[in-house]
Every structure is written in structure tokens, then in C-alpha cells.
Amino acid sequence: MMYNSEGxxxxxxxxxxxxxxxxxxxxxxxxxxxxxxxxxxxxxIMYFFVLKDRNIYLGPEEVIITKIxxxxxxxxxxxxxxxxxxxxxxxxxxxxxxxxxVDFGASDVHGKPCKTYIINNDKKDASLKQVSFQFFDTxxxxxxxxxxxxxxxxxx
Numbered sequence: 001m002m003y004n005s006e007g008x009x010x011x012x013x014x015x016x017x018x019x020x021x022x023x024x025x026x027x028x029x030x031x032x033x034x035x036x037x038x039x040x041x042x043x044x045i046m047y048f049f050v051l052k053d054r055n056i057y058l059g060p061e062e063v064i065i066t067k068i069x070x071x072x073x074x075x076x077x078x079x080x081x082x083x084x085x086x087x088x089x090x091x092x093x094x095x096x097x098x099x100x101x102v103d104f105g106a107s108d109v110h111g112k113p114c115k116t117y118i119i120n121n122d123k124k125d126a127s128l129k130q131v132s133f134q135f136f137d138t139x140x141x142x143x144x145x146x147x148x149x150x151x152x153x154x155x156x
Contacts, residue, residue, distance in 0.1 A: 061102045064117050068133055069097055073140040081155035086147050096121050096128045
């Protein structure tokens with residue numbers, strides 16, 4: 001070890017450099033801990049306030065069916081007439097919505113001013129074969145139905 005003034009000065013510079021690096025490492029570890037704490041806290045808040053009551057794994061078909069079931073669709077006069085004529089009840093429509101599939105190929109999902117979704121029933125013994133719904137901005141209209149019941153109706 002050298003005891004001259006330059007050696008002591010170099011030794012002091014090394015000690016200062018070590019303290020600065022050590023201080024930086026402490027600051028970086030503190031930053032990482034703070035980041036991890038914030039990420040965990042943010043995840044917990046997002047779960048309880050945003051995602052808790054939602055199923056984020058719904059497919060497009062389930063989303064459409066859920067909107068129809070919870071949206072209280074209004075019936076067009078044509079549908080009211082056909083339901084009365086053919087003896088179809090709202091329970092038949094609920095049963096159809098639980099078992100049927102949305103036919104996206106026949107639906108007009110990009111239509112303006114409303115989107116039209118057609119729901120087909122593949123069961124041969126069911127009274128309803130097909131129903132269609134129109135989605136406006138805040139309104140859902142049950143616009144048409146086709147039945148497996150063969151009966152003459154003069155609904156227009």
C-alpha cells in the first residue's frame with residue numbers, strides 16, 4: 001500500500017465510488033420493491049372492482065345470447081301476431097335461447113343502423129326453428145320468427 005498523498009486520494013476516490021454504487025443499488029432495489037408492490041396492489045384492485053363479477057372468457061355467441069336474455073327485447077307486431085297464431089309462449093323463446101346457436105353467416109353483424117342476429121334451433125322436435133333479433137344502440141327488437149308448426153297465419 002502506498003502512503004503518499006496521491007495514493008490516499010485514489011483510495012478515497014475508490015471509497016466514494018463504492019458508496020455511490022452501493023447507494024444506487026439500494027435505490028434500484030427499492031424501486032423494484034415499490035414496482036412489485038404497486039403491481040400487486042393494482043391487480044387486486046382490478047380484480048375486485050372490474051373483473052370480479054364478469055366472465056371474461058365468453059365467446060361471441062355467448063355474448064349475443066346473454067345480451068338478449070338480459071336486455072328485455074321488445075317484440076315487433078309481426079312477432080306478436082305469429083306467437084298468438086302459432087301458440088308460442090315466451091318460455092319457448094327462453095328455451096330456444098338456452099339451446100340454440102347464433103348463425104353469424106346469415107346474420108348482418110355490421111348492419112347500419114342496426115345489427116341483425118339470427119338464432120337457429122337444430123332440434124327437430126322444437127316448436128321454434130329460427131328467430132331474429134335486431135340490435136340498435138340501446139334497444140333490442142325481436143323482429144321475426146320461423147316455426148316448425150305448420151299452420152296458416154295471415155301475419156304481415
